[in-house]
Amino acid sequence: MKSSKKKKNKNILIILLVAGTIGLVLTIGRRYQIKVIENTMQYITSPIQRGVNLVFNKTGNITGNFKDIHELQASNEALQKELDQLLYDNNILEQYRDENEKLKELLDLAERHSDYPSKGANIISKDPGNWYKVFIIDQGEKAGFKQDDAVLAGGGLAGHIIETGPLSSKVLAIIDDRSSVSATVLRTGETGILRGDIELIQDGFCKFEIDIESEIITGDQIVTSHLSDIYPPGIMIGVVEEVIISKNGLSQYAHVRPLANFKDLKQVLILEKKGS
Amino acid sequence: MRIFVVSIILLIANVLQSTLFDIIRIRGIGPNLSVIIIVSFALLRGSKEGAIIGFAAGLLADIIFGVSRGYLALIGACIGYFCGKFNKDFYSENLVLPFMLTLISTIVYGLAVSLPFILRGKLNYIYFIKDIILPETIYTMILSIIVYQIVYVINRAIERNENTNRKIF
Known part of the structure; x- marks a missing residue:
């Protein structure tokens, strides 16, 4: 009796494990490639590459020092003049940038992307875990949203829609590790x-x-x-x-x-x- | 009855976690409520129910927020199954065992969730442990003291209900 119950317990675990694995296998491949082999290979190859690189850099420096000292002095003078000119230009551009920023703020966010029809939505929940940044918005297919639509917030890009349901959509933020x-x-x-x-x-x-x-x-x-x-x-x-x-x-x-x-x-x- | 109550609890926990718990994050790290619920039910009800509840809780999180289905369900089922093993030598007023099992389970859960990152080439394992898994574990453990009491009360209510039903028929 006891042993059969134990067996039943184990069977349940096995069934659940198989179900989980099947789901995982069916869905995992469509987002990113797994490249553990390439990364382990890098551990072997990268020290060699680094060593070779170091040797070439050092020897290149020694021979390069003896060449062209006169040329360097002449070009230095020319560059100094150019630098003064550029600093002056930069000041003017700086002012333009400030002006531009103020004007941009005056324009509405929706107006700036007027080429594309845009719709607002509220965030209804965020991923509870500490690893990923996925959030859910309160509009879905019924509002006309599709997979891969871009999502903006605060005047900048926030992410894109990865899945849509009839009433809500899942958004992958640009700071998520998978994005x-x-x-x-x-x-x-x-x-x-x-x-x-x-x-x-x-x-x-x-x-x-x-x-x-x-x-x-x-x-x-x-x-x-x-x-x-x-x-x-x-x-x-x-x-x-x-x-x-x-x-x-x-x-x-x-x-x-x-x-x-x-x-x-x-x-x-x-x-x-x-x-x- | 039991299935209904447990699924309601899992749903509420998931909704709470993804909305209200966003406010109580400390330096961006939040507690892991679903692990606490899996551990407490597994302890109170044994391996079989533990595995099923773990699977359901994981699958729910997978479907709502995951990109691939099944990974969190796998982890949840394993945690539920192995915590259920301690059902035999456990009495409900004992608080040390759920506390310790929550600690171990959260760490295991964290390590398992970090596996996809490692496969994708983020190999800074010390950062994962020090800055994410450890704070999450501490936070979860503190929360587990409260949540375990609630789950215990609910479980006792369900059991009493089931007993009275049995007497009628």
Whole structure:
């Protein structure tokens, strides 16, 4: 009697485990690729790459020092003149920027994205866990929302709809670890990838990965790029807070503060896609 | 009757967690109410019901907020099943056992939830433990003292109800 009851208990656990696994397998593959093998490989290859890189940098410096001292002095003088001119220009542009910002504030949020029909919605609940940033809004298919519609808040991009029901929709915030957005630096036009990061999620920051050669600085404005499938181009995302070059010197990324304040988000604006 | 009451409790817990508990977050970290409920019911009712309640609670969280279905349900079922093992040597006024099991379960839950991050290449495990799992565990443990009492009272009411029903027929 007792042993049969035990067996029954175990069977229940096994049934539940199998059900869970099937659900997991059916749904896991559609969002992201698992790349644990590539990452373990990196642990083997990256020290070698780093060593080679170090050796080349050091020897390059030694030979380079003896060349072209005269040329350097001449170019230094020319650059100094250019710098003075640029500083003056920069001051004027600074004033223009302030003026521009004030004018932008005067315009309504909905008017700025007048190309796309937009609708407001309220946030009704947020993910209770400490790992992800998903929230639910109170409008769904009945209001005409579709999957992959862009969601705005506080004048900037907040995320996109990942699932719609008849009455509510699930929104993945841009600071969620699973989110990535193709973005452009407004000043230089260079594109990079803006990802959410689990370590920055409490501060409400995003990580903007960009080419090491690009001259991104603190205060740069980041907008959505023309490359993105789901986000319309030119939506403001946020401002660069800090630029960090990775330890091996091969990549750089910036911490971006989104205009949307995720801590006390109440209302959002949904842009519906044209033609779809 | 029991199924009805438990599913109502799970729903209320989920709604509470996703709305009201957003206010009581400390530095962005909130407690894990569903683990407390799974642990207390598993302790009071044994492995079988523990596993089913864990599965239901996990699946609910999966459906409402998850991108993939089934992962939290898996974790919940396992936690419910193994906490139910302590049903035999447990008397309801004992407060140490639910406390300790909540501690262990929350840590296990946290480690399991962080697994997808590791597979995706976020390997800063120390950060996960120090800044997310540990504060969450402490917060959950404090909350578990209150929630366990409520679950205990509800469970006793259901059991009394079931007994009277049986006497009638």
